[in-house]
Amino acid sequence: MLRGIFEIARGMWLTGKQIFKRRQTYQYPEQKRPVRTRFKGRHELRRYENGLERCIGCALCAAACPADAIFVEASENTDAQRFSPGERYASTYEINMLRCIFCGYCEDACPTQAIVLGDNYELTFTDRSQSIYTREKLLVPVPPGGQPTPQQVEPGTFNRSIPVMKNPE
Numbered sequence: 001m002l003r004g005i006f007e008i009a010r011g012m013w014l015t016g017k018q019i020f021k022r023r024q025t026y027q028y029p030e031q032k033r034p035v036r037t038r039f040k041g042r043h044e045l046r047r048y049e050n051g052l053e054r055c056i057g058c059a060l061c062a063a064a065c066p067a068d069a070i071f072v073e074a075s076e077n078t079d080a081q082r083f084s085p086g087e088r089y090a091s092t093y094e095i096n097m098l099r100c101i102f103c104g105y106c107e108d109a110c111p112t113q114a115i116v117l118g119d120n121y122e123l124t125f126t127d128r129s130q131s132i133y134t135r136e137k138l139l140v141p142v143p144p145g146g147q148p149t150p151q152q153v154e155p156g157t158f159n160r161s162i163p164v165m166k167n168p169e
């Protein structure tokens, strides 16, 4: 009898002391939990400040992908129809999110920092075709002051595929 009362009191104490602890639940989707610094979420295809796409269609990301989730097809840039600096741009860029394991190897392999795994973890789809994230879906919006692609540019302005990079400070 005494033992029973003791066990009930112990249970109530264990439960009751949670009231004074910091709350761990979030009212998702209204309230979103901040992600960790190195979190790897939905991919983005980045642009330069002038709006040109960083992706040059080299397919190094596809070669590095262990899940064979990326498909890239490159086409030629011209100065009248320029999508990215250099000779080529990715006319087709697709990631199959059903295959992706969010390892980030594509980001590491990219020579222009075009493909980046961002903070967005809201990846829902209701059929297999929606799991293919296309170039149009992955491209970030044109930054303020930039122009959408394709751009008409002065001949010879953007000959280098990979911009000159500075050594890290």
Ligand code: SF4
Binding pocket: 061, 064, 065, 066, 067, 068, 069, 070, 095, 099, 100, 101, 102, 103, 104, 105, 106, 107
């Ligand atoms: S995060 Fe990994 S698995 Fe996903 S597309 Fe990039 S390289 Fe492939």
Ligand code: SF4
Binding pocket: 054, 055, 056, 057, 058, 059, 060, 061, 062, 072, 090, 109, 110, 111, 112, 113, 114, 115
């Ligand atoms: S995202 Fe980067 S690695 Fe992939 S095709 Fe474009 S430039 Fe090349």
